[in-house]
Amino acid sequence: MAQKTPEQINEDLLRPLSGTSGRYLIVLAFLAGIVIAALCSFFWQVYAGLGVSGLRSPVFWGFYITNFVFWIGLSHAGTLISAILRLANATWRRPVTRCAEVITVFALSIGATFPVIHLGRPWLAFWLFPYPSERGIWPNIRSPLLWDFFAINTYLISSVTFLLLPMLPDLALVRDRAAGWKKKVYSVLALGWTGTPKQWNRLERAMHIMAIAVIPVAVSVHSIVSWDFAMAPVPMWHSTIFAPYFVAGAIFSGIAALILAMACLRKFLHLEEYLLPIHFENLGKLLLVMSLLWFYFVFAERLTAWYGNDPSEMTVFWVTQTGSFSPLFWLMVLCNFVIPFPLLAIKKTRTILGTSIASVTVVIGMWLERYLIIVPSLSHKYLPYSWGTYRPTWVELTITAGTFAAMVMLYMIFSKLVPIISIWELKVGLREEAHPAPALAPSHTQPNEVGAD
Amino acid sequence: MNALRSAGVNRDNIVVMSDEPFEEYSFGHAEPSVAMPWLAVLGGLVGGTGGFLLARLTQVAYPIVTGGMPIVAPFPTAIVTYELTMLGAVLTTIVTLLITAKIPKWKQELYDPEVTRGKILIAVIDPADDARADLEDRLRNAGADEIKSTGRFSAI
Amino acid sequence: MAHQWGMVIDLDRCTGCAACVVACHAENNISTVGEDQAARGRAKHWIRVERYYEGEFPDVRVKFMPVLCQQCDAAPCEPVCPTFASYHTIEGLNGQVYNRCIGTRYCANACPYNVRFFNFYNPEWDKPLNLQLNPDVSVRSVGIMEKCTFCVQRIKASEIQAEAEKRAVKDGEIQPACVQSCSPHAMVFGDLSDPQSEVSRLARSSRGTKLLGELGTQPKVTYLQRESWHGAENA
Numbered sequence: 001m002a003q004k005t006p007e008q009i010n011e012d013l014l015r016p017l018s019g020t021s022g023r024y025l026i027v028l029a030f031l032a033g034i035v036i037a038a039l040c041s042f043f044w045q046v047y048a049g050l051g052v053s054g055l056r057s058p059v060f061w062g063f064y065i066t067n068f069v070f071w072i073g074l075s076h077a078g079t080l081i082s083a084i085l086r087l088a089n090a091t092w093r094r095p096v097t098r099c100a101e102v103i104t105v106f107a108l109s110i111g112a113t114f115p116v117i118h119l120g121r122p123w124l125a126f127w128l129f130p131y132p133s134e135r136g137i138w139p140n141i142r143s144p145l146l147w148d149f150f151a152i153n154t155y156l157i158s159s160v161t162f163l164l165l166p167m168l169p170d171l172a173l174v175r176d177r178a179a180g181w182k183k184k185v186y187s188v189l190a191l192g193w194t195g196t197p198k199q200w201n202r203l204e205r206a207m208h209i210m211a212i213a214v215i216p217v218a219v220s221v222h223s224i225v226s227w228d229f230a231m232a233p234v235p236m237w238h239s240t241i242f243a244p245y246f247v248a249g250a251i252f253s254g255i256a257a258l259i260l261a262m263a264c265l266r267k268f269l270h271l272e273e274y275l276l277p278i279h280f281e282n283l284g285k286l287l288l289v290m291s292l293l294w295f296y297f298v299f300a301e302r303l304t305a306w307y308g309n310d311p312s313e314m315t316v317f318w319v320t321q322t323g324s325f326s327p328l329f330w331l332m333v334l335c336n337f338v339i340p341f342p343l344l345a346i347k348k349t350r351t352i353l354g355t356s357i358a359s360v361t362v363v364i365g366m367w368l369e370r371y372l373i374i375v376p377s378l379s380h381k382y383l384p385y386s387w388g389t390y391r392p393t394w395v396e397l398t399i400t401a402g403t404f405a406a407m408v409m410l411y412m413i414f415s416k417l418v419p420i421i422s423i424w425e426l427k428v429g430l431r432e433e434a435h436p437a438p439a440l441a442p443s444h445t446q447p448n449e450v451g452a453d
Numbered sequence: 454m455n456a457l458r459s460a461g462v463n464r465d466n467i468v469v470m471s472d473e474p475f476e477e478y479s480f481g482h483a484e485p486s487v488a489m490p491w492l493a494v495l496g497g498l499v500g501g502t503g504g505f506l507l508a509r510l511t512q513v514a515y516p517i518v519t520g521g522m523p524i525v526a527p528f529p530t531a532i533v534t535y536e537l538t539m540l541g542a543v544l545t546t547i548v549t550l551l552i553t554a555k556i557p558k559w560k561q562e563l564y565d566p567e568v569t570r571g572k573i574l575i576a577v578i579d580p581a582d583d584a585r586a587d588l589e590d591r592l593r594n595a596g597a598d599e600i601k602s603t604g605r606f607s608a609i
Numbered sequence: 610m611a612h613q614w615g616m617v618i619d620l621d622r623c624t625g626c627a628a629c630v631v632a633c634h635a636e637n638n639i640s641t642v643g644e645d646q647a648a649r650g651r652a653k654h655w656i657r658v659e660r661y662y663e664g665e666f667p668d669v670r671v672k673f674m675p676v677l678c679q680q681c682d683a684a685p686c687e688p689v690c691p692t693f694a695s696y697h698t699i700e701g702l703n704g705q706v707y708n709r710c711i712g713t714r715y716c717a718n719a720c721p722y723n724v725r726f727f728n729f730y731n732p733e734w735d736k737p738l739n740l741q742l743n744p745d746v747s748v749r750s751v752g753i754m755e756k757c758t759f760c761v762q763r764i765k766a767s768e769i770q771a772e773a774e775k776r777a778v779k780d781g782e783i784q785p786a787c788v789q790s791c792s793p794h795a796m797v798f799g800d801l802s803d804p805q806s807e808v809s810r811l812a813r814s815s816r817g818t819k820l821l822g823e824l825g826t827q828p829k830v831t832y833l834q835r836e837s838w839h840g841a842e843n844a
Contacts, residue, residue, distance in 0.1 A: 048730070049728075049729055049730040049731060049751040049752065050712070050727070050729050050751075050752060051646065051651060051729030051730040051751075055714075055727075055729070056649055056650030056651055056729075057650045057651065057652075057717070057723065057726065057727065058650075058717070058718075058723045059650075060714035060717045060718050060727060061714065061718060115713075118713075118714075119711050119712045119713060119752070120710070120711065120712015120713075120714065120727065120728070120751070120752025120753055120754075121710070121711045121712045121751075121752040121753065122711075124711045125711065127691075127692050127709075127711050128691050128692070128711070130507065130511065133515075135709075136515060137515060137517060137692065137693055137709065138511045138512055138514070138515035138517075139691050139692060139693075140524075140688070140690055140691050140692065140693050141508050141512060141525075141526075141529045141530070141533060142523075142524075142526050142529050142688040142689075143688060143689050143690055143691040143715070144689065145689070145691040145713060145715060146529070146533075146691050147529065147532045147533070147536070149691075150504075150532070150533050150536040150537065151532075151536050153540075154536045154537070154539055154540040154543070157540065157543065157544070158539070158540075158543045161543065161547050165547070165550065191551075191557035192557050194470045195470040195471050196469060196470050196554075197469050197471075198553070198554060198555070199554040199555070200471070202489075202549075202550050202553050202554040203550065203554065205489045205490075206489065206546050206547070206549070206550040209489055209490055209493045209542075209546045210543060210546055213493070213539055213542050213543050213546070214543070216539065217536075217539045217543075220532075220535065220536065220539075224532065228715075231688075231689065231719075232685060232689060232715070232718055232719035233685050233719065233721055233824050233826075234718060234719070234721075378718055381721060381723060382721045382722070382723075382821055383659065383676065383721075383722060383723060383821075384661075385657075385659035385660070385661070385674075385676075386657075386659075386676075386722075386723035388650045517693055517696070518696065518697075518698065518699060519687075519693075519696055519697050520696070520697030520698045520699045520700070520701060520702075520704075521697065521699070522687065522688075522696075522697045526688075
């Protein structure tokens with residue numbers, strides 16, 4: 001990358017913004033079709049009642065909550081990883097951070113819709129908000145759903161600004177090259193960024209603080225999502241391991257999503273010279289660690305249940321291990337561990353293709369994991385007389401497909417509007433490579449003249 | 454930059470713009486530092502207090518029949534307080550950034566799109582007419598690429 | 610002190626006739642959902658008679674157990690409700706305010722007894738069955754949870770009547786529909802805060818046990834174990 005000049009970087013990374021191909025539009029239209037179908041399904045469900053879904057007694061949560069946990073988990077790809085890499089000052093992060101942060105914003109937005117989609121009376125969802133209500137009722141803060149409300153909104157605000165702040169200089173870059181109405185739009189978006197040292201200084205310090213703040217927020221978000229389950233006395237839910245287990249799983253699926261997004265960007269936007277094999281290699285190693293961590297958590301959870309030998313827990317245990325859910329369970333183990341582990345552990349297969357394959361299986365496996373946490377437990381709660389099974393209907397399938405389509409679609413649109421790789425951060429990296437910073441940087445208190453060019 | 458300073462131009466009148474941060478260069482250090490982390494901590498404290506009061510007082514302010522069950526409980530209060538602490542810190546950081554970096558600012562008196570093409574803009578605001586030629590010379594000697602004068606100079 | 614309503618169900622007396630189920634449907638305007646929906650798990654029975662088969666054929670024994678909302682003192686369904694739809698009344702019932710419910714169904718998941726029911730569709734009554742609806746009980750719309758109330762409308766009616774007559778509510782005066790219709794007199798309802806009430810005396814029985822009491826839910830329904838069953842085993 002050292003041979004790239006700043007002009008080349010500008011040109012390469014702004015190219016995706018200049019136009020769209022026919023193929024792009026066809027794919028976009030196809031995805032939009034799925035999203036519209038999902039919206040129609042949702043409105044049909046609102047009109048007809050939740051009965052059109054496959055939900056039933058006693059499995060009152062199914063695909064929707066699975067998707068909720070899955071998408072919130074996926075959102076841990078971006079902001080969290082980006083913040084950790086920023087704080088660790090990992091120089092290879094520069095081309096990775098923005099495409100990661102975008103995943104967070106979109107996945108979180110999609111995930112946050114599911115608590116509304118799954119409601120029996122979604123038009124009253126605002127009753128969850130703490131506002132002075134004419135009904136004289138304040139929401140019940142003891143309910144984990146209220147914690148979700150606070151955590152997800154904090155996380156959403158943090159991650160949106162975490163994405164937008166370092167985007168300002170690049171938006172200014174686009175603004176200066178755009179014409180007509182586009183120029184106006186980008187002028188507004190760039191907030192009048194000019195690049196004075198003061199602005200740079202403040203931006204970098206603000207990003208540093210945000211990176212510190214956003215990590216505990218991200219951890220708390222998925223912990224609270226796990227507490228939605230762990231706070232209920234349901235077999236295999238009511239467990240102290242849930243919070244760290246969910247956070248680890250979230251980061252696991254998040255890294256997989258990031259690798260997939262990067263592989264697609266690299267291929268379709270021709271960013272071969274920016275998203276290098278080293279990035280996939282490094283993220284692949286992270287994915288490997290998380291795969292091991294995931295296996296460790298599943299093992300610890302199952303082992304504890306096994307030795308506890310509680311009849312109700314053992315019912316759920318056997319139903320997933322050897323019973324009707326066992327094909328899904330072992331598929332999950334295959335997808336989350338058996339396939340990705342060797343692919344990522346062997347250096348030869350830790351290539352772009354290898355990590356991408358591993359990521360596909362991990363995304364599938366982690367979706368299954370969430371399904372297997374929710375449905376087997378609910379369908380085998382205590383009194384055997386009231387056990388039941390669950391099978392989704394076309395409504396749930398369409399809405400689920402719609403969210404995946406929405407994710408890809410939003411990502412495609414975003415990559416055409418904003419440079420998906422942070423241009424200014426790349427340039428800084430470039431300059432640092434060319435002129436390594438002096439070992440003893442002049443301190444802030446010294447006169448300005450020191451170290452002048 | 455130094456050329457301008459040595460010509461006796463007040464630091465406040467020199468404007469620098471670039472398309473990437475130059476922390477280690479002289480003008481990068483010309484910025485008095487703002488206690489951003491402390492402001493963030495302060496914002497966090499404010500947010501946390503707000504969260505705590507939200508979780509405590511509102512439940513009491515909206516009494517509801519719970520048959521003797523508690524409506525204020527310690528763990529949920531802690532969780533809400535925590536989330537709003539972080540939200541307070543984040544929002545304070547953003548507001549501090551926006552205020553101290555003087556954005557959003559829609560009207561630019563002084564700007565050149567060349568900046569985002571890799572040039573560094575160094576400008577002197579309202580130079581005295583007789584000093585203009587001298588400043589231009591000094592900038593040229595320092596390696597200026599291009600000098601425009603609508604009351605501003607740019608150099609690379 | 611406020612009343613603490615409770616129930617005792619004597620499993621020795623229960624014949625599994627399911628009269629309680631029918632009475633409950635009639636009293637509480639519980640809509641029937643039809644064969645298809647019932648097969649898909651959408652049936653709503655605030656009280657159900659669970660049947661458990663024990664032993665090998667031909668020596669099979671059927672054990673009946675009516676299960677209704679246990680009106681727990683430490684109910685898992687209450688704290689998880691974000692809108693206070695599910696709440697604890699002063700008289701110790703697990704109340705469900707239909708108008709507050711937005712249908713998160715969290716309470717139903719948290720309930721270990723699976724005695725909370727969701728309206729997957731708007732309820733319908735074929736004419737003229739709509740004319741037999743109980744005017745004292747609201748009908749529930751689509752998207753909300755409903756559950757056994759211990760026939761709170763009957764409790765309230767008796768309390769108001771007693772107050773008008775300036776007397777205390779008599780033991781046995783209040784009978785929920787299931788208790789009233791139980792011909793073998795397997796169910797007894799009353800005030801647990803009065804140690805002399807029939808329900809209190811029965812609840813203190815050595816045969817008394819709480820359903821899933823090990824979960825710490827502190828149910829207000831006490832089951833009296835089958836003595837004859839144990840006797841048969843021992844014989």
